[in-house]
Amino acid sequence: MEMEPQKFSIAVDADHKATQFRPLSLSSPHMRAFHLAWLSLFSCFFSTFSIPPLLPIIRQDLNLSPTDVGTAGIAAFAGSIISRLAMGPACDLFGPRLASATLSLVTAPILLSAAFISSPLSFILLRFFVGFSLANFVANQFWMSSMFSGCTVGLANGVSAGWANVGSGLTQLVMPVIFSILNTNFNLSQSTSWRAAFVVPAIFQAMMALMVLAYGQDLPDGKYRKHKKLPNKDSNDTGVFLNGITNYRGWVLGLTYGFCFGVELTMDNIIAEYFYDRFGVNMETAGVIAASFGFANWVSRPTGGVVSDKLGRRFGMKGRLWGLWVVQTVAGLLCIWLGRVDSLWGSVVVMCGFSFFVQAASGLTFGVVPFVSKRSMGVISGMTGSGGTVGAVVTQLLLFSGSTKFSTETGISLMGVMMIVSTLTLTTIHFPQWGGMFCAPSFDHQDYHPLA
Template sequence: MKNSISKKATKLNLKNIKSVPIRTFWITSFAFFLCFFSWFGIVPFMPDVVRELGLSPSEKWSAVVLAVTGTVFARLFIGKLCDKYGPRLCYTWLLIFGSIPVILTGFVQTADQFLICRLLTGFIGASFVITQVHTSLMFSSNVVGTANATSAGWGNLGGGANRLGMPLIAALVIALGVAESSAWRYSVIIAGILCFSMGIVYYFFTQDTPEGNFSELSEKEDVPGIKKDKVGFLNALKDYRVWILFIVYACSFGIELTVYGTMDDYLQNTFQLERITAGNMVLSFALMNIFARTLGGAFGDRFGKLKGLRGRVLFLSFILVVQGIVLSSFSGITNLYIAIGFLILFSLSVQMAEGATFSVVPFINKKAIGSISGIVGAGGNVGAFLAALLLKFKSGAAEKVAIAANEGLSQDVIRSAQSAASAQAVSEGYLFIGLTVIASGIVALGIRFSVKDEKLAREELNASLDVVPANA
């Protein structure tokens, strides 16, 4: 076992690209970035899509929900496949096959075709699970939380960077002679091609573990095999701690997805901001993934050194409660500048909570890291799905009442009433969601580790601090 630990990286030395763990870290982070960039790449062009395909408000919301739904199932299964076949092959095929619906989005002609493509594109969101599995296999326990959080944070950045990157791609193709009305189609096709190309890079320039690929390693080297995978996956399903983390991630990453997906409209309706201004504000908060999620993982590692595995859980519980309090407070603020301050605090706390979650995941069951990562990762999308449904129905119902109440008046009056009703409904939804997040922070305290688990974790930590790795 010591030999296995000694070959894992004990430092996140990002300049040492000759090291297998660091090279893998960079490649998996960039692959994750491209997946999220492509997954949400259509968002900046939704007004064009709605206009060209004639989407109804209900179909527009359905596109949001379907894109999240596809990811739930993909994440559940991809973790088990990682335990069985290794993250290298799983990521390669996910990138290659996942690029197909992204590319096909550029050719859709009807609303139904678009909705199907959004559902299938959601499968590429399973890239998060593979990223977490791969970094967990490459880094020692003293730094695994930081490595997981950093790779995930930089990957999540793709979900915000598309707001700037995709319009730039569109501007480029327009400059090359493409009609402005078709620029969004070419942009998503290019994003899909980038994902496909990354799949080739992943296959040739990464390996499953510092020791080699799963197919090259024996059961004696403590690498999850088919038999262990079957036992590990069943144990993962039966372990109550996995389902607590499922709820926790639903209330962190799931809520981040939903809040950022609805924040543009909320800021416009509540504070009468221009669309571009609101969009840039949301982008700036998404960019906090560069460091905020890393902070969560780093604090998890730090508390792990001080208080053991229980310390990681205590910090996770604390940051979740902070996140819930901040979001609940934000929901009732009507002053723009104060709202911006609370939105910054929300971005910081929710991303730290995500990083802290995956500083705990690798220690639940080391024989089923993939399976557990998949289940917990799926929780994020379940949370996004449920929160999106809540806001959809509250906002839709409120807007219908506002339209009926102002029937016969001018369109400007109706639109104004509709916007105010939507803002109030979403505000109430944010409050309910914030209180739910606080409850999840309390529930997180239920995650327990045995005395044996704590002892093994302490021994592994001491070993990782004492041993000079072959590829630091």
């Protein structure tokens, strides 16, 4: 493997992608891109999930019914589905830096429009359009896959997305504090306070977008547009899209991701209410439990990336696929168990185990994604990322919409069954040069070493 230490401060491969991962470094371009990517996505998670913690006040102020609140939650995920599908091709065409920053700058003012909403419909529309910002997840993973080599891309993807997902937990704690400060220290009314509180996440998101534009770099060797003009670069954008959308591996990974990350999103929506209703804890305690579920991403998703890379180095693609299947299946079993535990502390313990495995499965999924198609990596990332939000919508509608006959605890257990069944589709994935879970490679490709 060719190294060029004279040009980069970190070891790289022949494509100048980093073969080392140093999260405490700010070296350009690899580690700087990493920190910009996760902080930018962190701000998007913080913005999107800044609304649920203030729902008790918003619901009262806008006279929202339980159906309105549920519809708004589904709308947020629906917006994310559409935008994630579009973000993949956008990254392929314009690069992750420009695509990410543009979306953040467009959606930040939408969050500020909360100051003007006055009806259930306007609230639902607000959540729908704010949810678009979660498409930055696709740009995040695309960027990491452009900067890090196969031997460390799983770790880079896992840590970048895992640290960013902590934003969904932190906002559960921070937004009520911001509201309280505005309401008590500045003597603002409750209605004015919750509206003004959204200035903080909106400004944070816009500032991170500007930093991505100012200090980010798409590729180790420069800007993405310049790279696309090179003679050996495929310029058929339609072909890139079709190549990705017709790759069945992307659809399989989208399905499995729908029942790991999609389940995680669903739990973010229901877990506080579940503990409040079933075990009679107060709202503050339920909020802390819900926040801890999101905080687990700090270590769980990166761990999934580390496991994927280690299994890849030792067993090749077969190791990555088997690792994903085992971890997600264990998560499904814990999800079934969570719905059946009838004690508070027992449920908290099982929830902690479940949160670790379901989030680690997301990291393992994106340990496989970069190998599906180098040519259409953005499209594949978009398909997989969209699968996560589709899974959230499906589980929310089928099991937790309020119109089903299932109790919440039964719905949680059934969600675990869906996780286990969906993960079985991984057995159909086969790469000609690497094989699959049960099959050997279709041909001998001795000169290709993707995991070295």
